[in-house]
Amino acid sequence: MNRKIDHWDGRHVWLIGASSGIGAALASLLLEQGAHVALSARTLAPLEAGCGGRARALALALDVTDHASVLRARDELCECWPRIDLVLVLAGGYNDMRADSFDLAAANRLIDLNLRGVFNCLDAVLPVLLKQGAGGLGIVASVAGYGGLPKALVYGPTKAALINLSESLYLDLQPRGIDVYQINPGFVDTPLTAANDFNMPALMTADAAAWELLRGVERGQFHIHFPKRFTNSLRLARLLPYRLYFWLVRKVTGL
Numbered sequence: 001m002n003r004k005i006d007h008w009d010g011r012h013v014w015l016i017g018a019s020s021g022i023g024a025a026l027a028s029l030l031l032e033q034g035a036h037v038a039l040s041a042r043t044l045a046p047l048e049a050g051c052g053g054r055a056r057a058l059a060l061a062l063d064v065t066d067h068a069s070v071l072r073a074r075d076e077l078c079e080c081w082p083r084i085d086l087v088l089v090l091a092g093g094y095n096d097m098r099a100d101s102f103d104l105a106a107a108n109r110l111i112d113l114n115l116r117g118v119f120n121c122l123d124a125v126l127p128v129l130l131k132q133g134a135g136g137l138g139i140v141a142s143v144a145g146y147g148g149l150p151k152a153l154v155y156g157p158t159k160a161a162l163i164n165l166s167e168s169l170y171l172d173l174q175p176r177g178i179d180v181y182q183i184n185p186g187f188v189d190t191p192l193t194a195a196n197d198f199n200m201p202a203l204m205t206a207d208a209a210a211w212e213l214l215r216g217v218e219r220g221q222f223h224i225h226f227p228k229r230f231t232n233s234l235r236l237a238r239l240l241p242y243r244l245y246f247w248l249v250r251k252v253t254g255l
């Protein structure tokens, strides 16, 4: 559904959300394979550490909830690079809200980060990609966006919105020469999941997640999801009638 990529050597990749977890692992994988990588997030120190002193790596601090800071980083990047081959938006957060602990302020903060933050990134990169008529854009959503789950009262809807958004982006951008990737990880062992107090089936390392993500992009897939044994069961569950879906989710999660 997208163009295949047979090497990363010399390609220019902007990772938004690269100071830890999947983004940091991706940065290191891409740098090893010869790509030029811009690492962005709010905190500069881990971004600089991720650059490892390589001339091909650039640390660009930004806050995705601050539109002006994203535009500033985009402008700085465009001054340094001849083009952007791939933008991956990973920046995101999680809270384990349920209906009996609903907190509007926390809900709005997560929407600002997970959803409006992505729109701020789109506003910065779409003009560049459209002008190039080439390149790729990947949005990291989550399997939590496939269907309602306990403890994902706000996280789930933000990720469901990103799944929908990536579909619309594909329809609009693919005919204009721009590849679009919808990326739905299962459970990955990162700071984002560190506080989870429940069993996380098929938990994978950030390195393994970054490897799977990159393989999906290289193969030209639109829908990149991993680990398959977990993500495919969730996709299958989503096809069930609601009565069965709710029964299954309650049985599996115990919640």
Ligand SMILES: NC(=O)c1ccc[n+]([C@@H]2O[C@H](COP(=O)([O-])OP(=O)(O)OC[C@H]3O[C@@H](n4cnc5c(N)ncnc54)[C@H](OP(=O)(O)O)[C@@H]3O)[C@@H](O)[C@H]2O)c1
Residues within 6 Å of the ligand: 016, 017, 018, 019, 020, 021, 022, 023, 040, 041, 042, 043, 062, 063, 064, 065, 090, 091, 092, 093, 113, 117, 140, 141, 142, 143, 184, 185, 186, 187, 188, 189, 190, 191, 192, 193
């Ligand atoms: N881990 C999982 O199990 C899992 C599963 C499905 C989907 N995902 C998704 O994968 C993505 C990456 O998550 P992760 O697991 O790798 O978690 P992580 O290690 O916590 O990484 C999140 C990244 O986003 C950055 N970030 C947070 N707020 C930001 C802001 N306002 N502006 C700019 N950057 C910001 C963080 O850096 P700073 O704090 O320095 O800004 C960090 O680099 C997220 O979108 C997450 O929802 C994760």
